[in-house]
Amino acid sequence: MFNLRDKGAEIWENQGRIGRIVIAVGAIAIVAALPFMGGTFLNTPVADYESVLVYPIAMFVLMAIGLNIVIGKSGLLDLGYVAFFAIGAYTMGLLGTKTDLNTWEILPIGIAMAMFSGIILGVPALKLRGDYLAIITLGFGEIVRIVALNLGALGRSEGIQGIPTPPGIFGIEYAFDSHRIYYWTLLILILLAIWMVRRLSARRAGRAWESIRQDEDAAELLGVPTFKYKVWAFVLGASVGGAAGVLYASKTLFIAPDNFTLQISILILACVVFGGMGNIWGVILGAVILGYLPDRIRFLSEARLLVFGLVLVIMMNLRPDGILPRKKREKAIVKKDAS
Amino acid sequence: MIGNFLDQFWSLTFGGLSLGFIYILIALGYTMVYGVLRMINFANSEIFMVGTFATIIIIRDLFKFTQVSEYATGFRLWLILGTALIFAMLVSGILSMLVEMVAYRRLRRMNSGVLAPLISAIGVSMVLSESVRILTDSRPVASPRAMEKKFLGQFFDAGIRIDNTIIVISALVLFAILITFVNKTRMGKAIRAVSMNPNAARLMGINIDGVISATFLVGGLMTGAAGFFYTLKYENTSAFIGFELGIAAFTAAILGGIGNIKGAFYGGLALGLLETYASFFLGTQWKAVTVFIVLVLVLYTKPNGLFGEALTQTRA
Amino acid sequence: MNKSLIELKNVTMKFGGVTALSDVTFDVKEKEILGLIGPNGAGKTTVFNVITGVYQITSGEIIFDGKSLAGVKRYKITKRGIARTFQNIRLWGDMTALENVMTAADTHKKSGLVSGLFGFPISRREEKRDKARAQELLDFIGIGEYSDRLAKNLPYGVQRRLEIARAMGAEPKLLLLDEPAAGFNPAEKVELAATIRKIRDAGYTVLLIEHDMSLVMKVSDRVVVLDFGQKIADDSPRNVQDDKRVIEAYLGVPEDAS
16 A cells, blocks of 8 residues: 555656657546446446446545645545535526526536635634634535525525536537546546646645645744635636536536535545645545445445544544555655666 | 414524434544544534434334334333443444445555545545435435324423433533533543543554544444434434435534533533524524534634633633 | 934733833844843743744733834734744644745745645745755854755754754844753754854844853843843843942842842
């Protein structure tokens, strides 16, 4: 387990530019080819394999990357992440059925709505201590669901039906049951999110978040505008959740408050914790495993949430850094110098 | 609307008071643990939920009540209620201690910061609520009525219902016992010492782990009692009930100043009344939203609570 | 004499009923090393905390570089040119030594998230320059070889020095050092004294809290002595050492014990 991370880091860091491109392209190609492997041992007996790739797996991965910005990077416990997913989905649902806008036009609006609510919630909540933030976000996630359940405009418990699929682009048509097209679309979003997170982590923002996570007071006293960066982390996390929500609504074509329960927040949290808070590859791996296994192993699918709860307790107590912990840059670099 | 409100004012008030006392007891579970650990006991809501099921087990399965049974009276009624109360308290109390051992103890020894125990406690509450959900097939469970819900008398136009009366009186008694325990007994004093200054308490030879266990036990006992009272009043529960009651009771604890036992009392009453009045005007579907707004406003404007004296002086 | 960089005027700091600082007035001149000493609990670290905005003073005034610091946010105080070290080391352990310094150096950065995200040339150039500058600072303090090591894995003495380098990363005019020699052996102390002088010669002003008298007396241009939250002396090292009240404060006379 330990070696998995260091080995990966070592191989990557010892490659030249071309080697890295080859590795990246190869990895993307393998991941993109997954829909064709339904006939193999990967097949899921519980649900349709290709739809499992879209939801939960790809959706979980995207959301876990978003939540990781908040929890893993800056150490803020957000227990209401589902709220941003719901806001994205309802934006798609409302605008998709009430206006002529299509999915691609609504996507930025949904992201903006999620970011806006991130600011509304974050600005007061991020001034508070960490555990108060946890309970405020927990409440917020549930409030969004209750509002959807009780507002006539949002369809109450009926939700919103007849949400349009995305219009075709470049000759690719989105049919309701063409799961692999959605899967590839999500894959592009995931790559964009990875690019964004890696880009930011390597620079000033990443350092600021890291310092906040490790010692917020020291950060503030050494000139890091901690509040600003916490809001940014929160809002960026929200934007990814919002994007996932828009795609989700445009895929299922029907959304209801029941799709956006507190449990989703906990599921995504479990993915992040299981994979390794703060390490984007760990988080992705965690989301893939926790998204996939319940559909692969039948008895897990009934007790999915129970298992996820156990995952949280066990990981925190025995391996709090997750299966693929935060990269410790030091080791890889020292090795490179030695060689 | 206002006229209706005035007509119903006293009956709303009585309902709000008994709800308030239920909140007080759950809030004690939050506030006491917060006092010694400076951490939110996220699993407390599910400990409450288990308490409601413990109550139903006694009434329905031990005393074989069904929806069509005749009401119990006299000694038998008090025996049933007493057994259910004590059983609910014990189950919740012991469960609460177990939660501490599983979710917090190891992490505390590892000195792991704030995030890890929070997540671990969230995991435990997930396990509890999911286990019960699977056992109950996701359905709400009704509690058979063992006691006829008579009116004891009139106050203005409002009837004083027996279950509300029992709740208020028993909760007051439990609260008084708790205050005595904290102020007069060795363990109570140790709990106070730890919440004022854990390091000093350790140096004075107090067994911190023991004190924390005891605090979870006491908090669980109170929360379990709340489970009993809730079932008595609403005659219904489900695996999902913890969340709403939990966040309301937590809000009550914050309202009164978390870590402060007397604060839980005032906060619980204030929130019980406020929520009941607000539901009258806005409809019950918005009560969770009302509670949440109260929580945000209090945390943002007066994080030490509205009723508390200075937090450091009266912590648990 | 140079002009004052920072002036504390009648600063009083009360916590509830306890007075930690009582009517304290002193200044630090530009390019000066001012030693701040006093017995335990005299209020030395409280002075750092009121200057850096950790506490809001109960009364009085703090003027830095001609402007009051009242109500200025903590990170903005750093931006104006005050940076500190911590008595109990508070580095960001999971970051490398270089990153620790760079994070503090980000204080004065204009480029925000957007340009960081899209990797505009300005941001990329800035990043390169900052890295070089941070490395220079580590070299300056004498710990350049540790730049790629995680802070938590560094030896104690290196961590103490990294605290200084990190504070210097924020490009302060005034550097507050809180017991930088704590836990050092005599040889390391001598070396540190040289480093502190070198820092001053590089153009910084230094306010130094230190328990080790010989170190303070050796490097300071002037010494301020606090006792029970009050200033009892403010003079050259030589005169302070002979001051009767200072000797009493340190040795303790019966009236103190009462």
